[in-house]
Amino acid sequence: MRDGFLNVTSEIGDLRAVLLHRPGRELERLTPDYLHELLFDDIPWLKRMQWEHDEFAKVMEDRGCRVYYYEDLLEELIKVEHVKKLFINDLIKNSHIDSTELEVLIEEFLLTLTPKEIVEVAIAGLEKKDAPNLIEEYNLVDYIRQEYPFYINPLPNLYFTRDPGVVIGNGLAINKMKTPARNRETMFLEYIYQHHPLFKKPITPQWYDYKETYSIEGGDVLVLSDSVVAIGCSERTSARGIEILSQRLFKESSIKKVLAVQIPFTRAYMHLDTVFTMVDHDKFTIYPGVEDLLQAYELTEGKTTPRVKPMVSLKEALKAALNLPNVQLIQSGGGDDITAAREQWNDSTNTLALSPGSVITYNRNEASNETLRKHGIEVIEIEGSELVRGRGGPRCMSMPLIREEL
Numbered sequence: 001m002r003d004g005f006l007n008v009t010s011e012i013g014d015l016r017a018v019l020l021h022r023p024g025r026e027l028e029r030l031t032p033d034y035l036h037e038l039l040f041d042d043i044p045w046l047k048r049m050q051w052e053h054d055e056f057a058k059v060m061e062d063r064g065c066r067v068y069y070y071e072d073l074l075e076e077l078i079k080v081e082h083v084k085k086l087f088i089n090d091l092i093k094n095s096h097i098d099s100t101e102l103e104v105l106i107e108e109f110l111l112t113l114t115p116k117e118i119v120e121v122a123i124a125g126l127e128k129k130d131a132p133n134l135i136e137e138y139n140l141v142d143y144i145r146q147e148y149p150f151y152i153n154p155l156p157n158l159y160f161t162r163d164p165g166v167v168i169g170n171g172l173a174i175n176k177m178k179t180p181a182r183n184r185e186t187m188f189l190e191y192i193y194q195h196h197p198l199f200k201k202p203i204t205p206q207w208y209d210y211k212e213t214y215s216i217e218g219g220d221v222l223v224l225s226d227s228v229v230a231i232g233c234s235e236r237t238s239a240r241g242i243e244i245l246s247q248r249l250f251k252e253s254s255i256k257k258v259l260a261v262q263i264p265f266t267r268a269y270m271h272l273d274t275v276f277t278m279v280d281h282d283k284f285t286i287y288p289g290v291e292d293l294l295q296a297y298e299l300t301e302g303k304t305t306p307r308v309k310p311m312v313s314l315k316e317a318l319k320a321a322l323n324l325p326n327v328q329l330i331q332s333g334g335g336d337d338i339t340a341a342r343e344q345w346n347d348s349t350n351t352l353a354l355s356p357g358s359v360i361t362y363n364r365n366e367a368s369n370e371t372l373r374k375h376g377i378e379v380i381e382i383e384g385s386e387l388v389r390g391r392g393g394p395r396c397m398s399m400p401l402i403r404e405e406l
């Protein structure tokens with residue numbers, strides 16, 4: 001039984017509703033100088049990227065999934081005058097403007113915009129040249145930042161909607177991001193949670209809050225069943241964050257076990273879902289280059305922090321947690337090390353299940369897709385030449401809101 005709108009009790013149940021963000025002007029504000037800081041490796045061509053993203057959305061819609069967009073939900077919210085004021089205020093607080101006077105001027109400027117324009121600034125940022133003559137007299141901060149092009153930074157990673165939040169059961173975790181480049185994204189989700197009828201705050205429990213100290217990012221969280229969650233301990237997700245979230249889930253939800261999976265802390269695999277995703281009831285795809293390096297721990301409810309049991313392998317941990325006689329770990333890359341590494345970089349293991357045994361992947365990962373098919377998986381390919389440049393695939397680009405129960 002569920003009262004709220006949200007319900008995700010697996011990685012593979014038929015996908016019925018998903019939250020996306022269609023890439024926008026924020027991508028055109030990437031320049032070589034800020035690529036690294038904004039967590040990109042290259043600059044995508046926006047027009048083509050939007051085309052690819054629309055195709056991605058269509059594949060989901062064609063399978064009976066309702067697609068929601070951050071930008072639409074936010075715009076609806078801030079049509080309410082008092083929410084708009086709160087939102088603008090929080091937007092400024094979360095943008096590290098570092099000058100009270102400038103904050104006031106930007107606030108006044110934003111109040112003259114339409115809700116659509118405000119959302120555009122919130123996501124794509126505010127370039128100084130778009131709000132000229134804001135400052136009459138320079139403070140030290142303004143002098144020092146003269147060369148910097150933005151008052152409010154763009155959020156080019158928002159199209160990876162997987163990361164700022166995650167639905168577990170009928171509740172929502174609003175994550176604490178590891179890097180400043182992505183911090184403001186979580187504030188949007190908080191607004192949707194607080195003010196959008198869809199999320200119905202009094203009914204939807206909240207499992208994590210972006211104001212917590214310890215980072216958790218959604219790319220690390222895999223809802224394996226209605227009682228088991230896997231969480232990657234990674235470059236982005238902290239061990240302490242996993243403990244706090246797990247203990248809360250044990251106490252307040254139907255989750256009984258958490259598999260904490262330690263992966264190497266490195267850019268190429270910033271989240272667990274960049275090397276490992278679930279494709280069917282008992283099938284997973286995994287990047288062979290890290291398989292032997294993964295360490296799995298089984299967490300169960302403890303007094304204040306969870307009890308921990310180190311497991312011999314990920315495979316054994318999955319079998320035990322999911323009560324299965326066997327599980328298949330399908331290696332990406334078709335048996336060739338170089339191919340596997342190249343395709344992993346392009347998100348071959350970052351699959352998004354539309355239903356059990358049916359996944360979306362990028363068409364460029366030919367060997368990995370072929371391998372999945374050989375294992376009986378239906379692979380629906382999408383074009384990802386531009387989308388991939390942010391280092392994320394179909395799973396990263398989607399936040400499931402509802403999946404059918406298995």
Ligand SMILES: NC(=[NH2+])NCCC[C@H](N)C(=O)O
Nearest residue numbers: 039160219271390391392396
């Ligand atoms: N769930 C994921 N694997 N997300 C990928 C996010 C990529 C993004 N550029 C970042 O570094 O944050």
